Amino acid sequence: MKIAVLKETRQNENRVALTPSVCSQLIKQGFECLVEQGAGYNSNFDDSVYENAACKIVSKEEALTTAQIVIKVNPLSDEEINTIKEGAACISYLYASTHPELVQKLAAKNISAFSMDAIPRISRAQNMDALSSQGNLAGYKAVILGANHLCKIFPLMMTAAGTITPSRVLIYGAGVAGLQAVATAKRLGAIVECTDVRPDTKEQVESLGAKFIQVNTEEVAKVEGGYAKEVSEDYLQKQKEAVDKSLFQADLVIATALVMGKKAPVLITEAQVKKMKLGSVIVDMAVEQGGNCTLSEHDKVITKYGVTIVGKSDFASSLAQNASELFAKNIQNLLIHLATKDGFKWEMEEEITKGTLITHQGKILK
Numbered sequence: 109m110k111i112a113v114l115k116e117t118r119q120n121e122n123r124v125a126l127t128p129s130v131c132s133q134l135i136k137q138g139f140e141c142l143v144e145q146g147a148g149y150n151s152n153f154d155d156s157v158y159e160n161a162a163c164k165i166v167s168k169e170e171a172l173t174t175a176q177i178v179i180k181v182n183p184l185s186d187e188e189i190n191t192i193k194e195g196a197a198c199i200s201y202l203y204a205s206t207h208p209e210l211v212q213k214l215a216a217k218n219i220s221a222f223s224m225d226a227i228p229r230i231s232r233a234q235n236m237d238a239l240s241s242q243g244n245l246a247g248y249k250a251v252i253l254g255a256n257h258l259c260k261i262f263p264l265m266m267t268a269a270g271t272i273t274p275s276r277v278l279i280y281g282a283g284v285a286g287l288q289a290v291a292t293a294k295r296l297g298a299i300v301e302c303t304d305v306r307p308d309t310k311e312q313v314e315s316l317g318a319k320f321i322q323v324n325t326e327e328v329a330k331v332e333g334g335y336a337k338e339v340s341e342d343y344l345q346k347q348k349e350a351v352d353k354s355l356f357q358a359d360l361v362i363a364t365a366l367v368m369g370k371k372a373p374v375l376i377t378e379a380q381v382k383k384m385k386l387g388s389v390i391v392d393m394a395v396e397q398g399g400n401c402t403l404s405e406h407d408k409v410i411t412k413y414g415v416t417i418v419g420k421s422d423f424a425s426s427l428a429q430n431a432s433e434l435f436a437k438n439i440q441n442l443l444i445h446l447a448t449k450d451g452f453k454w455e456m457e458e459e460i461t462k463g464t465l466i467t468h469q470g471k472i473l474k
Contacts, residue, residue: 109449110140112175114168115147118182120407120421122150122428123435125179125200130436132161138449142166142175151432177447179439183210194218197452199439201225201238204466204474205368206397215467222446224438228463236442236460240284241434246393246423247288247364251277253423254360254391255296257409257416263297274299278354279318280375280400281364282309285393289362290318301354303347305339305365321354323347344373348380356383361390363400376401378412386414395419 111134113126124147126134131141141163145155155165172178172191180200184192192198195218202223204211214221224238234240255262258275265272277293279286282304290313293300300318304310310320325346355361355376361384366372372394381390381403392404403412404419411417424431445460446452455461465473 110142110175112171112178113143113147114180115144116181117185122425123181123432124148124151125181125439127432127436128153128157128161130440131163135162142171144168144171151428189213189217202466211466211472215470215472218470219467221467222464223466226464228459233460236438238435238438241438242424242431243284244288245427245431247285248292249423249427250362250391250393251289251292254389257389258359259387275359276357277360278358279362282313286364287312290316303351321351323350359388364393365400366394366397372397372400374402378402381415382413384415389416391418396421
């Protein structure tokens, strides 16, 4: 089967879906790799490196019209959907529940679309889980970016001129990104606190040396696909009360809370921002899904009431080389599970296939 690797067209996207090393492994397994010219350049993979891996460098049109499988990080654009060969397959992020029009266009073109954000959270699919691999990098980068906007250092420092007290970091959400943020902030010497609606994350947070802020309530958040489902307004109010003291003392706040398929929960209001320390920083990692802070603006850094609010959405992309390497391995593991060099297995009731296949044979499956 021919696999096409396209150059990403989304603004500020520097990743590439398959790296030369992964292409080389797929070629050894009998696949053919067509790579759009310049696809890996922003991830530090030149066309010559792909050619050395036995890939064929082609135009976007040739890639789309001849390949049986099209691989991207982000969803196909309208132009790409119009050009792709009817009946082909594509593998990328889709976020199908929030992009119904895209799903309808893929189904209308008879595309079999697999979504990398729909990988089931089961043990045998861990090596395919792109949300986790990219979230891990994003959590690290969020702390580094936050530190860059602070006017003080993270660690305790004792000097002849006096002692510098450590920075205080508060993290909302103890998922993959949140836990990596905890670990990174601790390594840099900060005092770290973390809160999450899932009480079972307390042990993970404390194992990294951070304090877990417990919400005193009998309500327990339900988990779906590794993400917390929506909780009640009463719970959010109790969480707010439990966290306020830490929020108002924090130098840096990292907000990572997401609800699968829905708008991100509002955890930091304008009224709370007004009470935060002058010069403190909020890094809102949920800004693409609406933001955990009401004042966040998509892909902008703003200052309100003396607080810097970072609303960036390209954390993993800013670490494009590592992010591409991990994403490519996730793709490879999924592809080898789904297909052989001769075609897809189409095991429709198999859990990973059923979870990731969004459109097939002109039908929307979920």
